[in-house]
Amino acid sequence: MSRLVPIDIVTGFLGSGKTTLLQHVLQNGLEGQRVAVIVNDLAEYNIDGRILKGMNIDRMVQLTSGCLCCSGTYPMGLALQEIIETSDPALILIETSGAAAPGPVVAELSQMGYRTDAVITVVDAEKFLDRLETESVVADQVAEADFLVLNKLDLTDSERITVTKRRLGKLNRRALLIESRFGRVPADLLFATGIGRLRRPSKKNHAHPDDLDHFAYDTDVPLDRRRLERLLNRLPGNFYRAKGFLNFANEPHPRLLNYTTGRYTMEPFRMPVASPSGPQPTSGKTFRTQLVFVGRGVTAHRWSVTDDLDRCAAGSSRPSLLHRPLAR
Numbered sequence: 001m002s003r004l005v006p007i008d009i010v011t012g013f014l015g016s017g018k019t020t021l022l023q024h025v026l027q028n029g030l031e032g033q034r035v036a037v038i039v040n041d042l043a044e045y046n047i048d049g050r051i052l053k054g055m056n057i058d059r060m061v062q063l064t065s066g067c068l069c070c071s072g073t074y075p076m077g078l079a080l081q082e083i084i085e086t087s088d089p090a091l092i093l094i095e096t097s098g099a100a101a102p103g104p105v106v107a108e109l110s111q112m113g114y115r116t117d118a119v120i121t122v123v124d125a126e127k128f129l130d131r132l133e134t135e136s137v138v139a140d141q142v143a144e145a146d147f148l149v150l151n152k153l154d155l156t157d158s159e160r161i162t163v164t165k166r167r168l169g170k171l172n173r174r175a176l177l178i179e180s181r182f183g184r185v186p187a188d189l190l191f192a193t194g195i196g197r198l199r200r201p202s203k204k205n206h207a208h209p210d211d212l213d214h215f216a217y218d219t220d221v222p223l224d225r226r227r228l229e230r231l232l233n234r235l236p237g238n239f240y241r242a243k244g245f246l247n248f249a250n251e252p253h254p255r256l257l258n259y260t261t262g263r264y265t266m267e268p269f270r271m272p273v274a275s276p277s278g279p280q281p282t283s284g285k286t287f288r289t290q291l292v293f294v295g296r297g298v299t300a301h302r303w304s305v306t307d308d309l310d311r312c313a314a315g316s317s318r319p320s321l322l323h324r325p326l327a328r
Contacts, residue, residue, distance in 0.1 A: 029187025
């Protein structure tokens with residue numbers, strides 16, 4: 001594979017809809033193309049990579065337990081080398097973690113001799129203004145973009161959308177703004193466009209928020225759905241994101257949890273998963289609950305949340321503490 005193969009970076013803050021966007025374009029816009037994907041996640045369970053398996057992907061490499069803008073050239077270089085040795089894609093997509101700034105990733109790709117075709121930043125129309133005030137990496141993600149996808153327009157009102165567009169324009173006047181619901185974007189407009197040749201070198205060397213942390217939860221014991229919903233409704237505001245697979249009692253298939261600051265969905269998930277420890281949608285119900293929680297200072301709540309998750313076990317005889325507010 002030539003190092004001139006276009007590489008598109010899909011970035012955006014936690015819960016903005018990066019994986020949903022990739023799902024859409026892989027299913028609806030890149031048919032017939034050999035596409036390789038590198039998925040980066042902060043935690044040890046690469047939930048996003050497992051969601052994308054089975055899509056229109058020729059090769060996938062999953063990078064876990066580290067942010068690309070922090071861990072540097074080594075893991076990404078190995079991932080690209082693996083792709084080179086095993087495939088010949090026409091396009092490589094890199095999905096960064098929600099805490100990553102794209103500038104250092106672009107710089108490292110250039111140092112290794114690769115060409116960044118474009119940086120595509122996904123923006124949560126409902127949460128962007130709030131996150132912009134508290135998380136500096138959000139402004140970096142927007143400023144480095146060649147394309148801005150203003151996503152989740154269905155979750156907010158026209159006045160907030162207008163203000164959000166104005167702020168995006170001040171942060172980045174050159175990026176093309178594309179409006180979206182559910183990550184539905186035109187693939188031919190965003191990917192392999194060659195716009196990266198017009199990019200100016202980034203001055204950012206590192207932009208990962210030091211106190212944006214995470215923890216994981218894993219159990220093979222089926223959970224009670226109503227208890228879990230009560231727990232999710234009580235999570236403090238510093239829990240920006242929770243995602244993963246849920247094993248509910250009396251349900252034959254796993255559920256995919258997507259939680260973004262108080263709003264969540266639990267959709268059926270029936271796609272085969274290659275990981276032997278991951279949820280397997282089979283009649284034997286061998287899958288597990290595996291969750292990742294991400295936010296600002298969330299590890300301070302780790303033991304109270306995991307204790308409450310244990311109490312969500314179906315048929316648990318432990319006294320319920322669900323009425324107790326979590327410490328903030």
